[in-house]
Amino acid sequence: MWRPSGVDRATGVFLGLVALSLVLVTFDVRSSGSGGLGETLRDGTQAVFAPVQRFVSSVTSPLVDAVEGISDIVSLREENRRLRDEVSQLEAQLQETTALEARVRELEDILGVEPPEDLATITAQVFAVGISEFDHIRVIDKGREAGIAIDMPVVDEGGLVGRVISVTNQTARIRLITDPTVRVAVRIERTGETGVVTGRGNGPMTLEMFNTDAAILEGDLLVSADGRFPAGISVGRVLESARAQVGFSLRTSAVPTAELSRIDFVKVLVFTQDEAALVDIEEDTGTPVTVPVEDQGPPSEGEPEETPIGETAGTTP
Amino acid sequence: MKYRRAIIVVVFVVVALSVQTTLFARLRPFEAAPALGILVVIALSRHLSPEAALLTGFLTGFFEDLLADSVLGLWALTLSVTAFVTVRIRDRLADDVTLVGPAVFALSLGALALFAILSTIFGQKTLADAGLVRKMLLPAAYNLVLGIVVLPIASRLLEVQRRRAGGWQL
Secondary structure, eight states, rough: OOOOSHHHHHHHHHHHHHHHHHHHHHHHHHHSSHHHHHHHHHHHHHHHHHHHHHHHHHHHHHHHHHHHHHHHHHHHHHHHHHHHHHHHHHHHHHHHHHHHHHHHHHHHHHHOOOOOOOOEEEEEEEEOOSSSSTTOOOEOOOGGTTOOOOOOOOOOOEEEEEEEEEEEEEEEEETTTTTTTOEEEEEEEEEEEEEEOOOOTSEEEEESSSSSSBOTTTTTTEEESSSSOTTEEEEESSSHHHHOOOOOOOEEEESSSSSSOOEEEEEEEEEOOOOHHHHHHHOOOOOOOOOOOOOOSSOSSSSOOEOOOOOTTOOOO | OOHHHHHHHHHHHHHHHHHTTHHHHHHOGOOHHHHHOOOHHHHHHHHHHHHHHHHHHHHHHHHHHHHSOTTTTTTHHHHHHHHHHHHHHHHHHOOOOHHHHHHHHHHHHHHHHHHHHHHHHTOGGGGOEEEEEEEHHHOOOOOOHHHHHHHHHHHHHHHHHHHHHSSSSO
């Protein structure tokens, strides 16, 4: 006959630990955003644990490479065909883009708008992820010593990946744009209309437009608007066309242009805004000034390199 | 000797969480990974004294909290509950080993569901995740599969230590 053993004493310990957990929760919620002991503990743990993670990562990477290699062979033929199509499309786009660039330059001259300053970038490699499926974070191998600071945007060759949420001397943690707590101000490249995308974890992000009159078409490219991120970075593509109905907001879904499930190398943009400006922008959500992002080329290790904010790879007119 | 058991527990937890955050960052069948923290707590709680099992659950959870993006204390609470339930049912699992697999699946699923609810209450919007059900079911299923390896290893290590120490106390 089954009989629980040592339950009474265990229950007392259990209740004590539950109480302690709730104290921790309260403490962390109250001190969130202001640094404090919670952030210090997290940063310290990440700094201590990073070498262990790096070691385990280096030991297990041959195994993972082998598994990925096998699965990649299956998809290589299809990938080849897709890439050939993409190259021909990109060649056509390149010609259009050259003409458009000249036209933008003319318009900027006319409007007296200064082109955006070049942003320095720091190339880093992702070596660890969050502890659970509910964590939408990545850990990169560059930190404060490389010049990374909290709130800096992170991109890959596809577009916006997320932003830095904590930094140690040699590592930094990135919160992905698909996190349900993240909202990104965006602009539809085709129409210039602005809106907000909200992360929904693994699923497509939610896109909500401020102006409900203009229709959204499937495949529309969303680029970042002014705010926490520099304007013009590719954020996502509209998944379904949508048209506003009377009395309803204009809402649809979008998928990130960055390959978030297979991030390897990323670039951290050395871009910060002062808090006052941030608050203004986030509360106001006014029409932003946007500029397309330029392809970064192959990543290189070491010092921050100058990278113009221009078009993002894979964009379509 | 009790220090050796403590070291085994610490190494077990550290290795599990390292593998979770590195190996399973890339090896993600169907875009999901097992929840090794939960699995390790279940595996260790079957053999430690109730108090030690609860403490292991709490500290493993606290360690996860420090590595996670969630509010501090949520994983500690979740894994304390997991350890407590494991301690309560472990005698039944010892009587009928066919229940171990379903118990690992149910405990993993329950722990992930509890975490999702708690983190939503504390502002993490976890329940708003579009892939929530998949994020709970797949890791629980993977835990069930990995349990075939992890549970015997934990049993072997801790049982050997117990026999040498001649007692359950950590």
